[in-house]
Amino acid sequence: MENTAENVRAQMRKGVLEYCILSILNKREAYASAIIEELKSVGMIVVEGTLYPLLIRQKNQGLLSYRWEESTQGPPRKYYVLSDKGREQLAQMDAAWQELVDGIQTLKQA
């Protein structure tokens, strides 16, 4: 599982979702349902069965950690937090995303 700039760009084609998760958690810690709500609010439909495995994957890669927190309205929540490694990954993905956007814009001109 490499992590070159080229690999990041390859990952970008699939897995825009992974980029979105890191971007959300870069602003504030959050639990799964809140993440889904925020994604929906910008037009990205995501379901639980997609998000949970993704969060677990990112946690196993050391990009995230989590802590349990009691809720006043139901069962405890798993709040995810971006790690230093996650912030590095996010920086790489920011660059890759910008390159993709620029690349497509270039394609459409000419």
Add this chain to the structure above:
Amino acid sequence: MENTAENVRAQMRKGVLEYCILSILNKREAYASAIIEELKSVGMIVVEGTLYPLLIRQKNQGLLSYRWEESTQGPPRKYYVLSDKGREQLAQMDAAWQELVDGIQTLKQA
């Protein structure tokens, strides 16, 4: 195999490549190797084994047609041409792409 605006956006998450192919063929007809070269020129590495099945898929969906053309430098080439249906699909994908770009920008603010 539906084709709602929502479905287009879902497709966008994977399959940015499909969007790129239609965008290239919207400018001019082209054969596979030329398409690969143009994609490489904007930083998107694509290999034959990815592109050929994709072109066949799009042709089977009626988005493209092709014609054979003799080459002075080797075997004949399959030149792909965007169909009316392909142009419609491209217009939908243009909108979906813009929404995705806007959505991510919104995510990163706030």
Add this chain to the structure above:
DNA sequence: TATAATACCTTGTATCACAAAGTACCTAAA
């Protein structure tokens, strides 16, 4: 003590893209 709501998790499936290998055509050199 049921019931509903919230939250987390798992399994099976379809699709995308890649790696690797194969087929076919054309040209030029031996």
Add this chain to the structure above:
DNA sequence: TTTAGGTACTTTGTGATACAAGGTATTATA
């Protein structure tokens, strides 16, 4: 004329992403 090399198109097997659907567990309320 046969061989080698380049160009172009195709197929097969694999890994990863996301979805659909269903399941488990906790909490509050009727």
